[in-house]
Amino acid sequence: MIKLTFAAMAALGLTSAVMADADSDRAVAEAYLTAYENQDYDTMRALYATDANFVDPTSFHLPQMPPIDWQGPDTIIDGIASWGISGLEYHLDRSYTASGAVVFDGNADVIYATPSGPRIFTYPIVTIITVSNGLVVEHRDYTDYANSREITPEATANDN
């Protein structure tokens, strides 16, 4: 909710320290998201705070799928590894940073490495990476599972 006086609005837009913090937080979040896209667990682990959490409230109560709600780097990495994905690719409509929260709004293509070959699903997603003291303290997803679409290229699908 916008709850600013005009004076506060002007001050906010001009505070270089606020901008510097936002740039620093964004750099950490982007490095983390790139590692997440590449499933580079070593880099992800190095960027997590010891009490980091990974949560997707839209995943709770999905049939056959355990809720995504993990605390601590080891539990998070184990949880992500259980998905059996070989990579993700974000396609962003918007991204912005405020107060340590870096918001990525768009679609994610997720590549599942199945025994019969890769299968790619895409879904609308909001990913919010919260950074504190240079480390990721929260990865929060909101995912539109009901409107996921399989986009595996036909040639690949025919090979399966």
Place this chain on the structure above:
Amino acid sequence: MKATLTAIIATLCLATAANAQDMSDAERVAREYMEAYSNIDWDGMLALSDENIVFTDETGMGEGVPAEGYRDEGIAERRASLQAFSEGSHPITLGFQWDTVFESNGQVVFMGEVNALFPTQAEGQLFSWRSPQVSVITVRDGKVVEHRDFANYVSPEQSMVAAQ
């Protein structure tokens, strides 16, 4: 791992097949609530709010705003905050424009922009405050129990515009 992967793929295929074409009750409530929010209809918002609603905007920042952003617990705090917003800034509209809205697990996610307008002392001029915004509305038993906002308070587009 194979069992989990198979379950995930099955879940995705089921979700894709179901592809909820019909708007859920949760989404209907959330859309009505956000329409009231957009139109500065606080009574409309509060009528759809649970007594124990929690509002957060961790991206919120400014003079007097705690480091963790805005947080209201309960409908009385919400009412007080909304009234204070009206009395302090006299918003005309929040002008939300959503390009994606979806519901999953009772969470309704709005992805788009806020295009807020405020009065100014300059005749025929309004103050425009624009930012990307995500709002996540959690609905239970027909009432909004949680409202989370995320906006770009660091570098919104701010300008004077002609009143229509």
